[in-house]
Amino acid sequence: MPNTHDHADSLDLLPETHDGRTDRNPLPETSAAAAVDDVIALTVGAEKEHDPAPEAADGPRRGPLHDDAGFGQELRTRRKRIGLTIEGLAEVSGISVRAISDMERGLSRAPLPRTVAALAEALGLTPTASEAFVTMARAGRRTAVTGRPRAGDLPRPNREFIGRQRELGQIAHRCANLTIGGAALVAVVYGPPGVGKTAFALRVAEEQRDLFPDGRFHLDLSGAGGAALAVGDAQTRLLRALAVSPRRIAGDDDERTGQLRAILQQRRCLIVLDDAANEGQIRHLLPGAGPTMVIVTSRRALGGLEAVLRIGLAPFTAEESATFLRTVVDAEGCSTQEIDAVSRLCGHLPLALQIAAARLDGRSGWSMTRLVKELSDSDRRLAVLTPDGAGVEAAFMVSYQQLPEPTRTAFRRLAHTTTASFTIATATALTQLGPHDAEQVLEELVDLGLLQPGGPEQYRLDDLIRLFATARLRAEEPPTERTTRGGG
Structure with a gap:
């Protein structure tokens, strides 16, 4: 059997609210649901444990309310006490079979208050028992919300997200x-x-x-x-x-x-x-x-x-770039011209803008004027936008390294184009490939985001990627190939 379990714990279910009402998530309430459970092996052993010792109908089970299994165990105990199956409780409460099963097994530890109220009513709890039932669910909800992050959680979203x-x-x-x-x-x-x-x-x-x-x-x-x-x-x-x-x-x-x-x-x-x-x-x-x-x-x-x-997704518009910079940095005292210049020098690329903003924010002595000056040096721009080896140039390098060598060579030589947009004929002259081969190479570069389509039989090399192509040309080509070949 293939060994596919080495990293099995690296993804986990997020502790999110689970409504489970059939009006939002209708599920079959017949044996079909149990059959699906058997297929996916989610109910193994769920009903094999012994019931806890009997207790007063109005009293909550003893034990710590912060126990992850507390509410689920309480739900199962009370359901069995009144002789209901999961399907039966689903029918009476209007909560789906799947939702009840997940709650009992501790997979859904944060049911919504209206779900808990519906279950308490279906279980026939007295006001006192119902209050304790709701309290136990609320404790599990706090655990789910405030517990430590687990592997597989969604990464922290970017709070400065704009546009799109x-x-x-x-x-x-x-x-x-x-x-x-x-x-x-x-x-x-x-x-x-x-x-x-x-x-x-x-x-x-x-x-x-x-x-x-x-x-x-x-x-x-x-x-x-x-x-x-x-x-x-x-x-x-x-x-x-x-x-x-x-x-x-x-x-x-x-x-x-x-x-x-x-x-x-x-x-x-x-x-x-x-x-x-x-x-x-x-x-x-x-x-x-x-x-x-x-x-x-x-x-x-x-x-x-x-x-x-x-x-x-394409790079930001000029307006979006300016909005982004004003959102993430203290732009007081910065001129519109300076913000526009930083946006343009970053190629309106969100990653580049984020790094430029972090540079400005992390250096108390830097001003927007200083940032414009640093980015205006085309020989250093990629270095400024690739701090500690991570950033724009590193992102481009990942795509570049996936290319076969003939395509890498063609990409480097596209640095000789004299305009942002160029034709297949220009690429043919620069790369010394036939028209058909040149077009295939260009399409491969488009696939990996190193080139953009610019219209019928037109392609566009964005400024930052052009600087990257130039850097690779200088690092990897012999001096005879570093000189301009012509084309536009």
Whole structure:
């Protein structure tokens, strides 16, 4: 059996609120739900424990309220005492079978107050017992909200996020139409290095969190760096996050795909698959039907995936760049011309703007005027924007290192273009390739975000990427190739 369990604990279920009402998350209340549970192995041993000793009907169980299993154990005990199955309690309370099962097993430790009230009424609790029941649920809720972060939680979102309103609206519209019987939503967010793909995905997760009460997940696929996460490892991490025991996880990719889809067709989850290398890495991670949304980020558009929403991100507009700088730095006393100059010198690239703002904010003696001066030196600009070896140049290098050597050579020689936009004929002259080969090379560079389409048979080399190409030309080409070849 393939060893896909080495990193199984690196992703976990987020401690999020779980409404579970059937009007929001309708689930079957018959034995079909139990059959799904058997398929995905989520109820193993759930009903095998002995009931606690009998107690007064109005009295809460003894024990610490901060125990993670406290509320779930209390719910199970009271349900059994009045002779109800999970399906029976679901029918009486209007709470889904899945939600009740998750609460009893401690997987949902933060039920909403209205869910707890509905359960207390269905259990026939007296006012005193109901108050204690609600208190126990509230204690579990505090634990879920304030407990230490666990591996697999969504990274901290960027609180200075600006722009992208059109793209956010596209996803919000599609999210609103998700249903258990319909197709899952898969959105591919793509764009050049440093354009803010992950920040965008996290913003979506934050804005749409109320639509996904069954959990939000983040999985770094490490696709751009060349050491991409294996499909089996990725599947295992997701299944573990969905509470499947390691010993019940299937032994091959196809079976694990079936397990994932069986779970996700019944749950309202949001999954961020960050930094995908290619279609093959994620195809077996995608749900089929169900109310789940998956956001895939990649430098490539992943054109081989069918029935997905593609959202391409570009650098900021000049207005967005200026707004961003005024938001994250103390811009008092800074002229509009200086802010515009920093935005332009950063190529309106969100990563570059973030680093430039951090430079200014972290040096008490620096002014916007000083920052403009530092960035205006084209020989040093990438170094300024790549502090401690991490930043703009490093992001470009990741894409560059994925190129085969002939394409790297062609990319370096594009540094000789004299205008931002150029034609295939210009690329042919600079790279000494035939028109067909030159076009293939240009399209490969577009795929990795090192070149932008600029119109019919036109391509564009953005300023920062041009500086990167020039740096690679100087570092890797012999002196005879560093001189301008001509073309424009």
